[in-house]
Amino acid sequence: MPRRAAPVNPPARLSLISRHLAPDYPINTPYTVERLPDTIDTSLLPKTQTRKLSNSANMSSQPEHPTLLIPGPIEFDDAVLNSMSHYSESHVGPAFVATFGETLSMLRTLFQTSDPAAQPFVLSGSGTLGWDLVAANLVEPGEKVLVLGTGYFSDNFAECLRVYGADVTELRAPVGSRPQLPEIEQALSANKYKMITVTHVDTSTGVLSELEKLSALVHKVSPETLIIVDGVCSVACEEIAFDAWKLDGVVTASQKAIGCPAGLSISMFSGRAIKALQSRKVPPTSYFASMNNWLPIMKNYENKKPSYFATPSPQLVHALHTALTQITSQPLAVRFAKHREASDRIKQAVADLGLKQVAANPDDQAHGMTAIYLPETVKQADILPNLAKKGVVFAGGIHKEIATKYIRFGHMGVSVLDPKRGDVDRAVKALQDGLTECGYQKV
Numbered sequence: 001m002p003r004r005a006a007p008v009n010p011p012a013r014l015s016l017i018s019r020h021l022a023p024d025y026p027i028n029t030p031y032t033v034e035r036l037p038d039t040i041d042t043s044l045l046p047k048t049q050t051r052k053l054s055n056s057a058n059m060s061s062q063p064e065h066p067t068l069l070i071p072g073p074i075e076f077d078d079a080v081l082n083s084m085s086h087y088s089e090s091h092v093g094p095a096f097v098a099t100f101g102e103t104l105s106m107l108r109t110l111f112q113t114s115d116p117a118a119q120p121f122v123l124s125g126s127g128t129l130g131w132d133l134v135a136a137n138l139v140e141p142g143e144k145v146l147v148l149g150t151g152y153f154s155d156n157f158a159e160c161l162r163v164y165g166a167d168v169t170e171l172r173a174p175v176g177s178r179p180q181l182p183e184i185e186q187a188l189s190a191n192k193y194k195m196i197t198v199t200h201v202d203t204s205t206g207v208l209s210e211l212e213k214l215s216a217l218v219h220k221v222s223p224e225t226l227i228i229v230d231g232v233c234s235v236a237c238e239e240i241a242f243d244a245w246k247l248d249g250v251v252t253a254s255q256k257a258i259g260c261p262a263g264l265s266i267s268m269f270s271g272r273a274i275k276a277l278q279s280r281k282v283p284p285t286s287y288f289a290s291m292n293n294w295l296p297i298m299k300n301y302e303n304k305k306p307s308y309f310a311t312p313s314p315q316l317v318h319a320l321h322t323a324l325t326q327i328t329s330q331p332l333a334v335r336f337a338k339h340r341e342a343s344d345r346i347k348q349a350v351a352d353l354g355l356k357q358v359a360a361n362p363d364d365q366a367h368g369m370t371a372i373y374l375p376e377t378v379k380q381a382d383i384l385p386n387l388a389k390k391g392v393v394f395a396g397g398i399h400k401e402i403a404t405k406y407i408r409f410g411h412m413g414v415s416v417l418d419p420k421r422g423d424v425d426r427a428v429k430a431l432q433d434g435l436t437e438c439g440y441q442k443v
């Protein structure tokens with residue numbers, strides 16, 4: 001007869017697990033968040049593995065490889081990549097907890113928030129998990145959400161919201177553009193929405209949405225509506241002033257302008273968003289993506305207290321810690337200006353080639369990527385392999401209405417911040433030569 005385990009209630013079971021995981025250190029869980037003292041003596045903590053932070057990204061420790069200039073994942077800085085080879089350590093050990101805590105604090109700097117009610121989250125998963133977080137926690141089944149439609153990624157965010165039962169209205173713009181403020185005002189006046197979502201940069205089109213004016217409009221017309229931003233292709237290359245612009249949520253991922261390997265869902269939620277979570281009539285409609293499960297864990301990590309709900313990825317968190325240390329070591333304005341300069345240069349080269357961008361209006365053009373319409377005579381299937389042979393990897397199109405007609409050039413992170421690499425100039429030259437070899441001549 002198989003033996004049956006004696007039933008154990010969850011807190012008792014977690015306490016047993018905690019003793020197994022960290023014998024000398026009491027563990028916090030969602031059930032025990034209140035129990036531990038607020039401060040611990042960090043001088044007693046073992047030191048974490050030291051890493052050299054380099055400002056150079058000469059790929060000296062990376063095998064030679066084609067330069068990845070797609071709109072994410074992007075090229076890695078050596079120091080970020082090397083952080084991944086950290087020895088294995090306990091995810092509830094004091095050294096890792098300190099690293100995780102610092103990582104969360106640095107995210108506050110990156111998102112430009114000093115509001116203690118705002119809460120950063122770092123979870124194992126890709127950018128898509130940010131959509132699940134929003135959909136499972138901040139809207140309840142049947143509640144109305146207005147999705148600003150800019151392309152493939154806003155469509156999929158809408159789909160995710162529907163999966164969790166939201167009543168979604170999509171305000172769609174023509175390909176290569178974004179919904180305009182007057183029509184958004186009209187939509188907000190016609191219906192009461194729990195939330196509005198905007199894709200800051202829609203990676204399928206390179207269209208940049210304007211957040212500051214949008215937020216001011218929402219606060220004027222429908223002040224209770226939560227403003228949620230998909231910042232997967234914008235955080236760390238486009239300005240986002242979380243507090244000043246009164247945003248309620250920005251979700252992003254590790255692999256784009258932050259410059260870290262893929263695998264982390266990174267987000268910031270306002271006190272208002274957390275209140276919406278806490279005043280739900282029904283519990284969050286996900287288990288792993290329940291912010292109720294993660295909120296105490298994130299708070300504990302930031303307070304350098306060990307905590308467990310589900311195992312994080314220590315190596316990825318180390319890489320993120322290094323990336324954020326680099327990002328926050330200089331004023332954010334400098335970083336954004338460098339992305340803007342590189343973007344201007346690339347967009348000028350595209351115009352000089354006689355080519356058009358998918359994002360037609362210069363005010364709507366992203367600064368971390370460029371979506372370029374191909375000449376009618378040049379096929380994606382010819383130009384992309386041609387570029388790859390020249391050591392430059394661009395991406396094809398993904399907007400379903402124009403997918404085969406354009407290519408995408410990502411210019412984020414080290415490829416634009418470290419001029420020694422020469423990535424941008426090499427890519428522009430490859431594009432010029434490649435198009436000529438594919439038979440294109442500017443008329």
Ligand SMILES: Cc1ncc(COP(=O)(O)O)c(C=O)c1O
Nearest residue numbers: 126127128153201203232233253
């Ligand atoms: C704007 C935007 N949102 C969401 C996602 C989804 O992120 P992930 O592929 O990391 O799940 C992406 C991916 O490229 C994106 O560009």
